[in-house]
Amino acid sequence: MNPLARGKTSRNSNPYCADLITMAERELSAFFDAVTQLFGSEQAELSAEDWLQELIEIGALPASAREWRLITAKASIRLASRVSVSPLSSSLSLSLLTEPQIA
Secondary structure, three states, rough: OOOOOOOOOOOOOOOHHHHHHHHHHHHHHHHHHHHHHHHHHHHHHHHHHHHHHHHHHHHHHHHHHHHHHOOOOOOHHHHHHHHOOHHHHHHHHHHHOOOOOOO
């Protein structure tokens, strides 16, 4: 890389586009990390592919955090259709809902 060119921005750079890319990176990274923690790396990789597919299907870069979250929500629906809840976690969730909580 030319040391004199370092730090210069391209005449073709678009700060708005850079902001959108940063939002996309943050949203996908947060989603990927959460799925990895909850369901493991295999499901995280599949979910990242789902996320990217949802982005492709809308045909344009979302302009707001709300629109990025919608992509994540749709990818989460795909994740939910792949994973099943074990009977143990279902009964634990049910018991937490029905047992009185001690204050």
